[in-house]
Amino acid sequence: MTLPPSLLDRSVTDPDVKATYAVDESVGAIAPDTFEVVRARDLGDVVDVLTHAQATGTPVVPQGARSGLAGGSVALRGGIVLSLAGLTDITELDPVEATAVVQPGVLNADLKAAAAAEGLFYPPDPASSAFCTIGGNVATNAGGLCCVKYGVTADYVRGLQVVLAGGEVIRTGRRTAKGVAGLDLTGLFVGSEGTLGVVTEVVVKLVPAPDPALTALATFGSLSAASDAIVALRRERHRPSLLELLDDVSIAAVQAVSDFGFPGDCAAVLIVSADRPGHTGEDIARYAGLLEAAGATEVAVADDAQESDALLAGRRALHHGLVAKGTHFIEDVCVPVQRLTELITAGHEIAARTGVEISMSGHGGDGNLHPSFFYDPADEASRHRAEEAFGELVAVTLSMGGTITGEHGxxxxxxxxxxxxxxxxxxxxxxxxxxxxxxxxxxxxxxxxWS
Ligand SMILES: Cc1cc2nc3c(=O)[nH]c(=O)nc-3n(C[C@H](O)[C@H](O)[C@H](O)COP(=O)(O)OP(=O)(O)OC[C@H]3O[C@@H](n4cnc5c(N)ncnc54)[C@H](O)[C@@H]3O)c2cc1C
Incomplete structure (x- = not known):
């Protein structure tokens, strides 16, 4: 497939640079042998690519920062990778309406920083916040660490500009605080993973900034005690702004990267934060009491934002710890929170029966775990066992009324x-x-x- 002359000056020709656009962060992604890369500079470029692609039947893979974990932004053979990463303007930030209008390549962390400068807050907080794009977040309906209190990306998207296959530019949704005119096409595009159109502008809702969070870290002798604590914290009238779970396999993986102060002999760690304006100290003390009542063996409570960051550092290092530990499939199952103990027990049972090492960590407060299934990439049988174990956990999740993907897509x-x-x-x-x-x-x- 060759690009038409009109697109050549926006395409990447250096093979080494081109190769960097081939795969995302998903396990086992394989770069195709032939594909083109176009880096969009403006709306017109996106229109040109989708007009050409429609006319020629060429597959298009919209791409943000390629931090996706589900293989959605991997280049397709004979297709065009359409990178939106260069569209990085925040074109409007309205403190009265509490909205921002952003291009798709704006990094999540940059939008957060721009909102904070106006005393506002953009809550969606994937652990990849520093490097993932708002376009990718919209396309995957990204979640993250703050969802237990603030919800997911969809809760903050008011309207979109989208380019459809064939190049038509449409607008969905609204800018206003309220609006019920017609079907919710914005909701249809959020989470559609680049299969319906290319997002070229996003109107996001912002909320008043919370207080700097205070954090507590609790250790537990059993995973079931930790998940009981999660259920107790979910009943709180003033819900935690973050509620993360790490199991022993994850704790060991993180500690192997660096000493984050996790004890070696606990079955689980819970990390909890409070950010309610004017009440962080009161809330975190109450959460600490609940953690103790649920059976925590030790509870450390931060006195200030700096100590809170230190308590969270181990959680932030989790992905790197697991990658350093070994090759693994990463799951993204989500179950009703009251069934978290059952899910974790099922994970342990599958690990014991199949011999596949499985870690069970993630956004416990949402019932959304990222179980990781480790295998030896040089051993086909080991990979097959991990895949089978992965499939078993998916089946258990569905039987509990859960979903195969809470946030990765x-x-x-x-x-x-x-x-x-x-x-x-x-x-x-x-x-x-x-x-x-x-x-x-x-x-x-x-x-x-799947076709
Ligand atoms: C260390 C690490 C931690 C992570 N933590 C979290 C987490 O806590 N929560 C979470 O939800 N995810 C997490 N992720 C996954 C990932 O960061 C998110 O899925 C993110 O939303 C992807 O954004 P991106 O810009 O990298 O998109 P990409 O990976 O480039 O694309 C993702 C999908 O969106 C589509 N897409 C991208 N841009 C557009 C566009 N403009 N229009 C239409 N479709 C588009 C792509 O085709 C693809 O299907 C993590 C990933 C890593 C590596």
Whole structure:
């Protein structure tokens, strides 16, 4: 596939640079042998790519920062990677309306910083905040560490500008605080993983800034005691702004990277934060009491924001710790919080029976864990066992009324399980919606909807 002359000056020709656009952070992603890369400089570039792609039936993979963990932004053979990473303007920030208008390549952390400068807060907080883009966050409906109190990306997207296959530019949603005119097309695009259109502008809602959070870290002798503590904290009228769980495998992996002060002999760690304006000290003391009552063996409470950061540092290092530990599949299951203990028990049972080492950590306060299944990449049988164990946990999750993906998206890696979750009839309706927006199937084909 060759690009038309009109797109050549925006394309990447150096093979080494091009190769950096080939894969995302998902495990086992393989770079295709032929693909083109176009780095969009403005809306017109996106329109040009989608006009050309529609006319020629060329697959397009929209791409932000390639931090995705589900294989949704991996280049496709013979396709065009359309990078939105260069569109980095925050074009408006309205402190009265409490909204911002941003281009898709703005980093999550940069939007947070711009909002904070106006005394406002953009809550969605993926652990990849420093390097992932708002476009990617919208496309995956990203969650993160603050969802237990603040919700996910969808809760903060008011409106979008989207370029459809064929190059038509549409607007969805609204800028105003309220609005119920027509169907919620914004909601349809949020979480659609680049399969319906390319997001070129996002109107986000901001909220008043909370106080700097105070954090507590508790150790537990059993994972079930830790998940009981999560349930108790979820009942709180003033809910924690963060509630994260690490199991013993994760704690050891993190400690192997650097000494974050985690004891070596505990089964689980819970990290809890309070950010309610004027009440952080009162709230964190109450949470500490609940952690002790649930059976925590030790509870450390930060006195200030700096100590809080120190208590959170180990959690922030989790991804790197697990990567350093070894090759693994990373799951993203989410169950009703009251069933967290059952999920964790099932994970341990699968690990004991199959011999696959599994870590069970993540956003415990949402019932959203990222179990990791370790295997030896040089041993096909070991990889197969890990895949089978992974499939077993998915089945358990669905039997509990849970979902195959809480926040990373379906992408390529989870597509085979989507029919199990949504059912054949719903899948057909979803395919019909996709066909309405993308009749030639050029947008991220093969992702989400397994063919
Ligand atoms: C260390 C680490 C920690 C992470 N922690 C979290 C976490 O806590 N919570 C969480 O939810 N995720 C997390 N992630 C996953 C990832 O960061 C998120 O999925 C993020 O939203 C992806 O953003 P991106 O800019 O990297 O998008 P990409 O990876 O480039 O793309 C992701 C998907 O969005 C589509 N897409 C990208 N931009 C556009 C656009 N403008 N229009 C249409 N479609 C588009 C792509 O086609 C792809 O399907 C983590 C990843 C890493 C590596």
């Amino acid at each position: 379906v992408g390529s890696l989870k597509a085979r399980w989507l029919p199990d979750e949504v059912g054949a009839a719903s899948l057909e309706r979803q395919r019909a919606v996709k066909a309405l927006f993308d009749p030639r199937g050029i947008l991220n084909p093969g992702r989400v909807y």
